């Protein structure tokens with residue numbers, strides 16, 4: 001248990017460091033590493049350990065280059081999600097807000113290692129269609145299930161225990177998603193919320209995750225998109 005807590009704290013520190021780098025180089029969304037030219041920060045880029053990962057990273061690069069209007073997470077937020085899923089060994093991941101499937105594909109990359117699965121929700125049929133095509137070319141059809149429709153009415157149909165929940169849809173809906181899905185999140189499981197900067201976050205959601213003694217919440221990357229990482233205490 002202590003090991004898991006140390007692991008998550010380590011990941012949050014990493015996330016905060018990545019956030020610092022992104023804040024130094026806000027225009028970067030997947031381009032080559034710019035290096036520590038300013039002398040104030042380090043940079044890192046994803047490196048494939050084998051051919052399978054190389055192929056997946058190429059698909060992710062291509063998706064990122066076509067992400068205009070898709071509102072997808074920045075590359076390093078995708079990498080952070082992959083780390084959280086893979087390092088915690090998550091087997092059942094739920095995402096609300098698929099768009100064309102960029103963050104879901106990062107999560108899928110991790111799930112290939114953990115042997116887990118992702119259920120992701122998207123209300124827009126065009127985006128859902130694009131996402132399905134992207135999952136196919138990434139070889140993730142067997143790993144990711146896309147549920148098309150309004151997640152507010154669809155998520156109550158979920159019954160299985162959730163290891164990691166990622167919220168990235170309508171910001172004013174986060175509280176409703178939390179209330180509906182937190183009972184399913186396992187003890188020690190994570191709720192990760194995107195767009196938690198002061199400008200974007202719904203104060204009702206922020207209050208819910210910061211005033212509940214059963215939860216431990218940290219915010220990372222606040223100078224960029226802002227990510228809330230909440231652990232359901234054991």
Ligand SMILES: C[S@@+](CC[C@H](N)C(=O)[O-])C[C@H]1O[C@@H](n2cnc3c(N)ncnc32)[C@H](O)[C@@H]1O
Nearest residue numbers: 071072073097099102103122123150151168169
């Ligand atoms: C910020 S984008 C998601 C980006 C995606 N997570 C990524 O990084 O690739 C938000 C998505 O949530 C979808 N959305 C908004 N309200 C929704 C709802 N009530 N149910 C399901 N999806 C919703 C939008 O259509 C949009 O595609």
